Amino acid sequence: xxxxDWDDDSDYEEALARAGAATRVGWSAIAGxxxxxxxxxxxxxVIGLLVLFGMAYVVAWR
Numbered sequence: 001x002x003x004x005d006w007d008d009d010s011d012y013e014e015a016l017a018r019a020g021a022a023t024r025v026g027w028s029a030i031a032g033x034x035x036x037x038x039x040x041x042x043x044x045x046v047i048g049l050l051v052l053f054g055m056a057y058v059v060a061w062r
Contacts, residue, residue, distance in 0.1 A: 004010075
């Protein structure tokens, strides 16, 4: 025997704590990647608008 009581849930509690920590790390990674993708999409949109306005300027005033 291991000397613990039959209702000792310390292994379960430890596994639950580790799973919670892993979940928090995973969601943080997901949120970070989503933020970076959104930032990249926004940058592409702004650059596209600048190119569009530049082309309109060249066509209208040249």
